[in-house]
Amino acid sequence: xxxxxxxxxxxxxxxxxxxxxxxxxxxxxxxxxxxxxxxxxxxxxxxxxxxxxxxxxxxxxxxxxxxxxxxxxxxxxxxxxxxxxxxxxxxxxxxxxxxxxxxxxxxxxxxxxxxxxxxxxxxxxxxxxxxxxxxxxxxxxxxxxxxxxxxxxxxxxxxxxxxxxxxxxxxxxxxxxxxxxxxxxxxxxxxxxxxxxxxxxxxxxxxxxxxxxxxxxxxxxxxxxxxxxxxxxxxxxxxxxxxxxxxxxxxxxxxxxxxxxxxxxxxxxxxxxxxxxxxxxxxxxxxxxxxxxxxxxxxxxxxxxxxxxxxxxxxxxxxxxxxxxxxxxxxxxxxxxxxxxxxxxxxxxxxxxxxxxxxxxxxxxxxxxxxxxxxxxxxxxxxxxxxxxxxxxxxxxxxxxxxxxxxxxxxxxxxxxxxxxxxxxxxxxxxxxxxxxxxxxxxxxxxxxxxxxxxxxxxxxxxxxx
Amino acid sequence: xxxxxxxxxxxxxxxxxxxxxxxxxxxxxxxxxxxxxxxxxxxxxxxxxxxxxxxxxxxxxxxxxxxxxxxxxxxxxxxxxxxxxxxxxxxxxxxxxxxxxxxxxxxxxxxxxxxxxxxxxxxxxxxxxxxxxxxxxxx
Numbered sequence: 001x002x003x004x005x006x007x008x009x010x011x012x013x014x015x016x017x018x019x020x021x022x023x024x025x026x027x028x029x030x031x032x033x034x035x036x037x038x039x040x041x042x043x044x045x046x047x048x049x050x051x052x053x054x055x056x057x058x059x060x061x062x063x064x065x066x067x068x069x070x071x072x073x074x075x076x077x078x079x080x081x082x083x084x085x086x087x088x089x090x091x092x093x094x095x096x097x098x099x100x101x102x103x104x105x106x107x108x109x110x111x112x113x114x115x116x117x118x119x120x121x122x123x124x125x126x127x128x129x130x131x132x133x134x135x136x137x138x139x140x141x142x143x144x145x146x147x148x149x150x151x152x153x154x155x156x157x158x159x160x161x162x163x164x165x166x167x168x169x170x171x172x173x174x175x176x177x178x179x180x181x182x183x184x185x186x187x188x189x190x191x192x193x194x195x196x197x198x199x200x201x202x203x204x205x206x207x208x209x210x211x212x213x214x215x216x217x218x219x220x221x222x223x224x225x226x227x228x229x230x231x232x233x234x235x236x237x238x239x240x241x242x243x244x245x246x247x248x249x250x251x252x253x254x255x256x257x258x259x260x261x262x263x264x265x266x267x268x269x270x271x272x273x274x275x276x277x278x279x280x281x282x283x284x285x286x287x288x289x290x291x292x293x294x295x296x297x298x299x300x301x302x303x304x305x306x307x308x309x310x311x312x313x314x315x316x317x318x319x320x321x322x323x324x325x326x327x328x329x330x331x332x333x334x335x336x337x338x339x340x341x342x343x344x345x346x347x348x349x350x351x352x353x354x355x356x357x358x359x360x361x362x363x364x365x366x367x368x369x370x371x372x373x374x375x376x377x378x379x380x381x382x383x384x385x386x387x388x389x390x391x392x393x394x395x396x397x398x399x400x401x402x403x404x405x406x407x408x409x410x411x412x413x414x415x416x417x418x419x420x421x422x423x424x425x426x427x428x429x430x431x432x433x434x435x436x437x438x439x440x441x442x443x444x445x446x447x448x449x450x451x452x453x454x455x456x457x458x459x460x461x462x463x464x465x466x
Numbered sequence: 467x468x469x470x471x472x473x474x475x476x477x478x479x480x481x482x483x484x485x486x487x488x489x490x491x492x493x494x495x496x497x498x499x500x501x502x503x504x505x506x507x508x509x510x511x512x513x514x515x516x517x518x519x520x521x522x523x524x525x526x527x528x529x530x531x532x533x534x535x536x537x538x539x540x541x542x543x544x545x546x547x548x549x550x551x552x553x554x555x556x557x558x559x560x561x562x563x564x565x566x567x568x569x570x571x572x573x574x575x576x577x578x579x580x581x582x583x584x585x586x587x588x589x590x591x592x593x594x595x596x597x598x599x600x601x602x603x604x605x
Contacts, residue, residue, distance in 0.1 A: 032578050117488070121495050124581060159488035161580035 014127070014163055016048070017055025017085065022134075024205060024214045028466055029165075033209075034157055038170035039190035044201065044222050044442040045167045046076075047083070048190065050166065051127045051226040054085045057094040061126040064119065066098045068135050084225045096123065099192065109140045113152045120160050127163050133180060134168030134287035147179045175206070185209045200340065203229060207342035217247060219342030228344035233349055234385040249359075249395045252290030253283060255465030256425075259441050259450040264423055267393045268445065269386045271365075271417050273402045274427030279437055279458045280399040281305075281313075283425070284361045286463055287397045289319055297328040299351050301344070303367035307333055317462050330357070341368050345381045348375035352392050360389060383420045402426075418443065427456060439465060446447070475492055477503040478592055479520060483513040483527035484557075493526070496581035502588065510534025514542050522552055523595070524588060528577075529558040529566075537562070538570040544570040549598055552590045557584070596597060 013028035022028045029035055029052075037045050053063045065076070078096060078114045080086050091097075098119070103111050117124065140146040157164045166180060172189075175181045187207040199433045202217040220229040248263035257263045264270055270287075279302070291298035302310060310331070311321040325331060330351060334344060345368075351357055363369075369378055382398075389396045400417055418424050424442035429435070437456040441449040457464045480497055484490045484506060485508045499519035504524045505520065507513035511533040525543060534542065540554045556566040559577045566574040572591055575584065 118493065120492065155486070156488045159486060159577075160492055161578045161583075342533055 015052075015055055017050075017051040017053075018227055018229060020218075020231050021203065021227065022049075024203065024218055024229065024231050025208060026211045026213045030209070030211065031163055031164060032097075032158070032161055033185035034154060034164045034166070034180075034183060035186040035188070036166045036168065036170070036180060036184045037188045037190065038168055038174070040169055040171075040192075041188050043188055043190040044194055044220070044227055046131065046189075047222055047226055049131065049165055049167055050083070051085050052092065053095055053127060053129060054087055056127055057087070057090045058126075059094060061124050062094055062096050063127040064096045064098055064123060064125045064129070066100055066119075066128060066130045068104055068130060068132055069101055082224070096125075098245045104136060104139055109136050109146060109149050112136065113156055116153070117156055120156075120162065123223040125162055127158070127165070129167065132169060133166035134170050134174070134178070137178065147349050150179040150183065168293060181207075192415075199242075203227075212381075219340060221340075221343075230340075230346040232342070232379055233345055233388070250290050250294075251283075252286035252288075252293075253447065253463045253465060255454070256439070256463075257438075259454060259465065260423070260444060261448055264395060265445075265447060266395050267390055268422035269389055269396045269398065269420070270423040270425060271414075271421035272397060272399045272425045272427065273414055273417075273442075274381050274399075275402055275429055278427040278429050279456060279463055280401070280427060281363050282458055282463045283427075284363045284397050284399050285313060288359065288361050289314075289317060292319065292327075292329050293361035295328065297330070297356050298359040299330045299332065299348070299357050299361070301332045301348060301360065301362045303334055303364065305332065305333075306335070316460060340383060341371055341378060344368065346384055348385060349388055352394050353393055357392075357394055362396070362398045364399040364401055366399075366401045379416055379420075382417070386420050393413065422446075428453075477501060478523040478588075479503045479505065480588065481505050481507060481513060481517055481520060481522040481525045483510060483539065484523065485509070485531055486530070489528075489577070490548050492579050492581075493584070496579070496585060497588070500581075500585040500588070505531060508532075510536065510539040513539055517548065517549055517552065521548060524553045524555060524591060526555045526588075527559050529556060529560050529562050537565055537571075540566070540569040540571050551595060553595050555587065555591060570590045 012031035189204045247266045249264045314321045422445040439456040509532040529536040556571045563574045
């Protein structure tokens with residue numbers, strides 16, 4: 001445990017009501033703190049706050065939601081009760097709604113602190129959400145007055161045992177402009193950006209005083225359970241100390257093990273590169289089938305064939321997919337049009353983290369690349385995932401569709417994928433009709449291999465190297 | 467409020483040494499609500515002078531107060547025979563539990579203000595003091 005972690009363990013926190021968001025925040029929001037959740041309308045600020053409110057509500061002291069926009073409680077309630085975290089028995093007793101809109105409109109922003117002080121004396125709240133704090137700026141014509149008010153406000157809420165959440169339609173430019181960002185203990189940004197025909201949402205921690213947190217963009221979606229967050233995968237700390245298992249794992253392809261001195265080392269990652277129709281998926285299926293035959297729990301991640309198509313392909317190789325699924329074989333299928341790399345990669349990680357899965361196939365990494373608008377991010381994710389495979393002793397195979405290389409070498413994209421892989425197999429199509437398949441072992445880490453280009457035959461019975 | 471005034475109303479006197487206006491206002495409110503009489507000083511020197519005059523039941527002091535800090539105030543109070551029955555509670559933003567103990571404080575509480583914790587601690591300290599005073603007068 002590091003000194004920072006030891007400190008974090010003694011740092012009182014309150015849960016956001018979302019375990020994944022708590023993970024990103026290093027354990028939750030600091031207790032007795034002033035926090036900002038910023039984002040444009042429709043980014044999920046209210047859902048984030050409500051989830052936190054219902055998770056922390058209790059009979060001891062109330063949680064208070066303060067509207068500055070004169071939004072009627074009935075409107076808030078009509079929406080919140082659609083979520084699974086809603087508990088109607090808590091409304092009016094453990095969770096209170098207050099409207100300060102009319103007071104602010106008549107007396108100006110200076111009315112906030114005295115009102116809040118009375119609220120604290122009257123209700124002893126443990127959590128206060130103010131929605132929207134940014135809107136209060138619109139009621140002020142004097143930035144110096146507003147600055148004084150914010151300073152006074154921060155003084156009041158830090159004097160008392162209460163955690164405060166300020167919601168606001170802030171932009172990144174507002175961070176330098178508005179004083180609440182300087183006095184806040186944390187700033188969480190929620191945003192959405194177009195990606196193809198859909199939008200991608202992400203959460204980012206911009207500030208968290210006195211605590212480490214997971215930096216970067218964490219994708220999320222809003223479901224009936226609230227915010228479903230996919231924390232950006234980071235490499236495991238013990239990656240540097242990992243050593244491949246000294247036990248060979250069969251590729252499942254007759255003749256290929258001989259090229260690899262008996263198969264892949266256990267716990268390694270193999271990249272299979274080749275053009276369309278070269279047999280990458282068949283190779284991947286053989287690898288998975290070998291896992292089934294050896295009763296090794298195997299995860300098959302596939303973006304091309306739907307389960308029915310995959311069942312047919314497995315049946316051609318003599319395997320009943322239904323039977324396999326009931327005996328340790330797991331399948332993740334996501335249509336290429338629905339791909340969101342964060343959810344896929346985190347989904348894979350969730351399956352392997354308990355240590356049961358021994359083999360993983362991802363067919364094909366190129367589909368993930370097409371779904372990602374940031375190739376650097378994809379590579380970071382894949383690198384982290386491969387590191388997690390290694391420390392969890394998972395032997396993996398990734399397929400990647402290449403262009404048709406004239407000299408048999410790897411292009412820049414393939415080179416980057418190659419660096420993160422222990423083994424690389426390249427399949428080529430040759431001959432006048434481009435029907436003659438050959439396979440070459442490009443590299444094997446910590447192992448010798450047959451460097452000769454061999455013939456790869458794919459028939460209805462499967463693949464064979466000769 | 468003097469000890470005599472308080473005795474007539476059966477209220478314990480608390481001297482709060484605090485310069486943060488919000489803490490001061492909330493502390494007054496919650497201690498008054500709990501039935502205590504509260505007096506204020508915003509620096510340690512004034513607090514010591516007031517303590518000599520008032521002989522409060524409890525001094526609640528922040529460490530970070532001007533002129534004479536809360537720990538020095540506690541040590542000074544411990545040297546005053548007239549204040550031998552006065553309880554000192556250090557209530558601070560600083561994690562100074564061991565330094566408070568070394569200075570002779572009866573208890574330490576960390577900020578922020580949580581009224582239930584504060585009032586419970588004050589009541590416990592007063593009960594403990596009453597037992598100690600009773601034991602001393604009937605040895």
